[in-house]
Amino acid sequence: MFICSRVSYFISITSLEELDKLCKRKGKIDAKDLITVMRSLGTCPTYSEVDRHLQVHKIDKTGELDFSTFLTMMHRQMQQEDPKTEILEAMRMTDKHKKGYILASELRAKLTGLGEKLTDKEVDELFKEANVGPDGLIHYEEFTKMVTLPPVDY
Incomplete structure (x- = not known):
């Protein structure tokens, strides 16, 4: 994807x-x-x-x-290459009503079914790292910031 x-x-x-x-x-x-x-x-x-x-x-x-x-x-x-812009563009295209969020289930379906497919476990880890809430909504501006942060360097 x-x-x-x-x-x-x-x-x-x-x-x-x-x-x-x-x-x-x-x-x-x-x-x-x-x-x-x-x-x-x-x-x-x-x-x-x-x-x-x-x-x-x-x-x-x-x-x-x-x-x-x-x-x-x-x-x-x-x-x-600008991963933040690419991810935001893809999220905005998915947000048909332009509300600033998409359903976690919708993103999961895309991540596990399109392009270089992720496993359910990988998606679970991604959602956990990005603090996807129990409401099942992904506010994509915040989500994009979280997933494009540099990895923690111990």
Whole structure:
């Protein structure tokens, strides 16, 4: 649906340093692996967005890119992604009466039945974290703030 499976939309320096170590084997990332690497680091690029990144840097789909070029691509991808706006737009489209809330049962049906499907347990955990009340209503402005907070770092 509208939530990428990667919960964290914030990429830590540690993650990028780990990726840099992986690239040290040959110092390059294969262009064919770019979408996988970008998604594993928390972004949600489409195939056409990845193709556009490669075209901008004049890299063939069978080519390779260095770490510096990869960082530039990741930076651009992160700038164009805005999970709060995407989630709010999806919630507003679901709110046919424009009241500022949707039924938890309606959101559950979408999260477990569309796109990258969540399990009922995952939805229960999400609702618990976002403080969905017993009235079964999800006030989506507040809900969006809760689900897009950075994860707690202990």
